Amino acid sequence: MKTFVYVDHFKGDIQPSSWEALGLAKSFGTAVAVVFGSKVDDVAKTALEYGADEVLVADDSTLGDYRAETYASTLSALAASHNPNLILFPTTARTREMAAMAAVDLNTGVLTDVSALEANGDSFxxxxxxxxxxxxxxxxxxxxxxxxTIRGRAFPKPNHEAGKSGTITKVAAAGEAKSTVEGYSASESAVNLGDAGIIVSGGRGVSNNPSLTPPNGMDEKQAEVWRAQQGFALVTDLAKLLGGAVGASRAAVDGGYITYAHQVGQTGKVVAPDLYIACGISGAIQHLVGMRNAKVIVAINKDADAPIFKQARYGVVGDLFQIVPALTEAMKKKLGK
Ligand SMILES: Cc1cc2nc3c(=O)[nH]c(=O)nc-3n(C[C@H](O)[C@H](O)[C@H](O)COP(=O)(O)OP(=O)(O)OC[C@H]3O[C@@H](n4cnc5c(N)ncnc54)[C@H](O)[C@@H]3O)c2cc1C
Structure with a gap:
């Protein structure tokens, strides 16, 4: 069984679930990593270190910027000449697009956002x-x-063996790009919740600290947002200490406390971290669908009857403005930071 694994990266910054795809490929037999871009030697070497049996690299200036036409054409040409049984991708906006286009070229179909994949004879x-x-x-x-395309964090990541070598084969880029990338600019908030192992999230409760006195001259809404920002500062301190990301409920986003990039749930991101700490979040179904696959859920809420406690492995009933800083201090001591 030969599997191609498309290693998705932005200018060499690799999408970590590419390695989860590689681990899955290895469980079926031979895993051939496929790397496209310009000056991507390091990406190819890293693929070997994560266990690729071979790496096919299309290193070409025409592939310096991701464009669906060139990437999909290069992939379909490679697949047509190497005949893999399976092609795996991490699920990203880029791979959804290029997999679909390559599938049209190859007259096959794409299974998207896969959370489990079982071999069944020569099918899956x-x-x-x-x-x-x-x-x-x-x-x-x-x-x-x-x-x-596989769902992030649904499959185990293989071990990284620094310095592991293997065969890297150069292949040709194919296809002609009809579009040109003029440039990039960092978005206001580059949040990668999907890959985070730990997420600390805040909800409407982060604005609820009446003892905080906002600066003079603020109207009621401004005071609410100001209070929420103090609450999110505590959430962020804990997230940073644990090396995690900051999430939010929709109420927090709609309230203007934090940007949409942080929203977890039905209309936000679906996440599956090892640890999810929900602070001042009630646990509405639309929030739960985004985080209930977390391995361990901790809830901090003033209301002992909040539905989030039904999902949580550990629950703390109390005021987050006291609990979260106390937890941060305790973790600092525990981690020696
Ligand atoms: C179509 C649709 C899509 C939606 N999509 C999403 C989505 O993607 N994500 C999402 O999150 N929601 C989504 N929602 C909204 C969802 O229904 C809830 O309204 C939202 O999740 C509530 O957010 P919350 O838990 O922060 O606020 P609330 O429900 O208001 O809960 C706040 C909680 O904070 C607690 N609290 C208050 N003060 C403190 C304190 N000082 N210390 C500790 N706890 C405190 C309260 O006890 C309460 O449980 C969607 C709704 C619809 C209709």
Missing amino acids: VATRPIYEGKVLEKTVCSGKPIMA
Whole structure:
């Protein structure tokens, strides 16, 4: 069984779930990493260090910027000449687009956002959550090669063995780009919740500290946002200490406390960290669908009847403005920081 694994990266900054895809590929047999870009030697070497049996590299100035046309054409040309049984991708906006285009070239189908994949003879059965995770759908693909984008953090990441070497084969770029990238600028808030191992999230409760006196001259709404920012500062301190990311409920985002990039839930990001700490979040179903796959959920809430406690492994009933800083201090001591 030969599997191609597309290693997704932005200018050499690798999407970590590419390695989860590589680990999955290895469990089926030979894993061939596929790397596209310009000056991507380091990405190719890292693929070997994560266990790729071979790396095919299209290193070409025409691939310096991701463009669906060139990337999909290069991939479909490679697949047509190497005949892999399966092509795996981490699920990202780029891979959803290029996998779909390459699948059209190869006259096959794409299984997207796969959370489990079982070999069944020379076919595969993919499991993917639908209806906000309420139903798990089983899908098979009759085309060849089978293409699948895998859900981040749904599969284990293989060990990294620094310095591990292997075969890197240069291949040609294909296709002509119809679009040109004029430039990039960092977005206001580059938050990568999908890959975070630890997320500390704040909800509407972060604005609820009546003992905080806002600066003079603020109206009621401004005072609420100011209070919420003090609450989010505590949430952020804990997240930073633990090396995690900051999440939020929609109420916090709609309230203007924090940007949408942080929102977890049905209309935000779906996350699956090892640890999710919910601070001042009630646990509405639309929030739960975004985080209930976390391995350990900790809830901090004043209301002992808040629904979040039904999902949480550990619950602290109390005021987050006292609990969160106390937790941060305790963790600082524990971690020796
Ligand atoms: C179509 C649709 C899509 C939606 N998508 C999303 C989504 O993607 N993500 C999402 O989160 N929501 C989503 N929602 C909104 C969702 O229904 C809830 O309104 C929202 O999750 C509530 O956010 P919250 O828990 O922060 O606020 P609340 O429900 O108001 O809860 C605040 C909690 O804070 C606690 N609290 C207050 N003060 C303190 C304190 N000092 N210390 C400790 N605890 C305190 C309270 O006891 C309460 O439980 C969606 C709704 C709809 C209709």
